[in-house]
Amino acid sequence: MVPxxxxxxxxxxxxxxxxxxxxxxxxxxxxxxSVELMLNAANMVLIAFSRALGIVDGHVFVxxxxxxxxxxxxxxxxxIITIYRNRETINIDRYNLLKW
Amino acid sequence: MVDYVSTVNPDFxxxxxxxxLLIAASIIMVFIPWRKMATFAPAIALLGVVVAFAYAIGxxxxxxxxxxxxxxxxxxxxxxxxxxxxATGLSILLIGQYMKSRGIDRPEYFVxxxxxxxxxxxxxxxxxxxxxxxGLEVMSVPLYVMAAFNRRSLESNxxxxxxxxxxxxxxxxxxxxxxxxxxxxxxxxxxxxxxDFNYIAAGRGMYxxxxxxxxxxxxxFKVGAVPFHSWIPDVYHGAPTPVTAFFSVAPKxxxxxxxLRIFLYGFADITMVSHSFWVLAVLTMTVGNVLALRQNNVxxxxxxxxxxxxxxxxxxxxxGTDAAISAAIFYVIAYTFFNLGAFAIVALLETRxxxxxxxxxxxxxxxxxxxxxLLLAVFMFxxxxxxxxxxxxxxxxxxxxxxxxxxxxxxxxxxxNSFVSVYYYLRVVKTCYFDEAEKPQKAVFVPATVGLAxxxxxxxxxxxxxxxxxxxxxxxxxxxxxx
Numbered sequence: 001m002v003p004x005x006x007x008x009x010x011x012x013x014x015x016x017x018x019x020x021x022x023x024x025x026x027x028x029x030x031x032x033x034s035v036e037l038m039l040n041a042a043n044m045v046l047i048a049f050s051r052a053l054g055i056v057d058g059h060v061f062v063x064x065x066x067x068x069x070x071x072x073x074x075x076x077x078x079x080i081i082t083i084y085r086n087r088e089t090i091n092i093d094r095y096n097l098l099k100w
Numbered sequence: 101m102v103d104y105v106s107t108v109n110p111d112f113x114x115x116x117x118x119x120x121l122l123i124a125a126s127i128i129m130v131f132i133p134w135r136k137m138a139t140f141a142p143a144i145a146l147l148g149v150v151v152a153f154a155y156a157i158g159x160x161x162x163x164x165x166x167x168x169x170x171x172x173x174x175x176x177x178x179x180x181x182x183x184x185x186x187a188t189g190l191s192i193l194l195i196g197q198y199m200k201s202r203g204i205d206r207p208e209y210f211v212x213x214x215x216x217x218x219x220x221x222x223x224x225x226x227x228x229x230x231x232x233x234x235g236l237e238v239m240s241v242p243l244y245v246m247a248a249f250n251r252r253s254l255e256s257n258x259x260x261x262x263x264x265x266x267x268x269x270x271x272x273x274x275x276x277x278x279x280x281x282x283x284x285x286x287x288x289x290x291x292x293x294x295x296d297f298n299y300i301a302a303g304r305g306m307y308x309x310x311x312x313x314x315x316x317x318x319x320x321f322k323v324g325a326v327p328f329h330s331w332i333p334d335v336y337h338g339a340p341t342p343v344t345a346f347f348s349v350a351p352k353x354x355x356x357x358x359x360l361r362i363f364l365y366g367f368a369d370i371t372m373v374s375h376s377f378w379v380l381a382v383l384t385m386t387v388g389n390v391l392a393l394r395q396n397n398v399x400x401x402x403x404x405x406x407x408x409x410x411x412x413x414x415x416x417x418x419x420g421t422d423a424a425i426s427a428a429i430f431y432v433i434a435y436t437f438f439n440l441g442a443f444a445i446v447a448l449l450e451t452r453x454x455x456x457x458x459x460x461x462x463x464x465x466x467x468x469x470x471x472x473x474l475l476l477a478v479f480m481f482x483x484x485x486x487x488x489x490x491x492x493x494x495x496x497x498x499x500x501x502x503x504x505x506x507x508x509x510x511x512x513x514x515x516x517n518s519f520v521s522v523y524y525y526l527r528v529v530k531t532c533y534f535d536e537a538e539k540p541q542k543a544v545f546v547p548a549t550v551g552l553a554x555x556x557x558x559x560x561x562x563x564x565x566x567x568x569x570x571x572x573x574x575x576x577x578x579x580x581x582x583x
Contacts, residue, residue, distance in 0.1 A: 035269055042278075064230065082251055
């Protein structure tokens, strides 16, 4: 059996890649994809622990997280389309009307 | 084989206020296609909020949990239900005029508002981290849409997209934290975590601490603590002003409720928590106040001021005694009223053509709208913490709790910060009363609904300021039942 630390390490690496992607990418779609990667890393932790502990709660929680992520994606992509129509760019650095 | 069905205990009276809001939102959604019926949307939403409030009053004093431990009904949760419903009701009252002036008076807005309030109530009334997560998302997703509600305004678009990205980023941290706590404890219910705390901390302490740190980052974003505050000024500035009014009180109160529940009940035995909050509180108060000093836009100034106010509440979280928790709840109630009041006036002034809430637009307000100028001054005095407004007592109780628990340095930093904040709040009063307008200001039309909201917030700001003891007694009862 693969030890739980292997799964956790993979999940943490995925989470790190996602967080890094959000921080350095300037494209909203890529930022959004990176956030989804972070959520899936968390799902992986849940499943790994659920399997290791022998409790099914974690599996069920993953389904809830997936549906929440889907709802968020629906709203997020709709907003990206709206702002693209108005600004014709998806580069976050160009959204600079609001700043101190 | 455990019989889950009989242990689930689906007691629907526990979620009656949430159900009422859900029904109100559904009715509005059904009516949206009929234009004539859709004009009743605010009335239906308001009625739903009032009925939900009545149910929530009936829940005071009961201690029970149901739905397999997923829903907890205690005084702490109920008092926060009242706060969310009050904020929602007042937001409904002050929305109409502004939305009409911007051409976005759509009934969908009220669906989003009520669903968001539903999510907040679910968040505050549970000890289970899974339900907190779902509640947080039910609250946040409508908020993203509300920020971007003015589809044609580039600022509103930008506020929505920034809020969405930062919110989703924070959610990912929160979820990772919950996953690690699940791994450490084998459960997501805080009550179970508290019972087995020593066993968990000894066995899988590393996972537990990683989870707690990640959850703190996640909620740091939500409550707007420095260094996770960068989205707040942009979102508050870009969103339609009545929406900003709602943003600055209700989601913040919800985040505070969950922070209190998680860190002062669930993980109260971890000493690092208090140290981390100390740093966050000092940074949040100082950065919020210092950056507010140099703002030339009233809305943006109020955004930075809301960061500073989150800092004062974090002081109470650092202290963590019963006195501090009741002071934090007191502060949230007080802040809800005077901050909503301040934003209500800013929104009213923005209904004039071409107004953008710059400081110069306030010049000569005492002549063109003397009553509004007076009320604005009252709210500014409350925000900066002058007696006899409730703002003074909110700060006083928090700092007293800090000194009683030997956090003297923290209290001193807090008081110094309050002095700094006086400068930028009184600048608003000075501009209203002593600066001459360059060109004659247009008269401001105050609709009856906004007038009612202003009366409620003013009476609460001054009334609770005259009788703070009664309110404090009330918030103390909310802690004794901290389930």
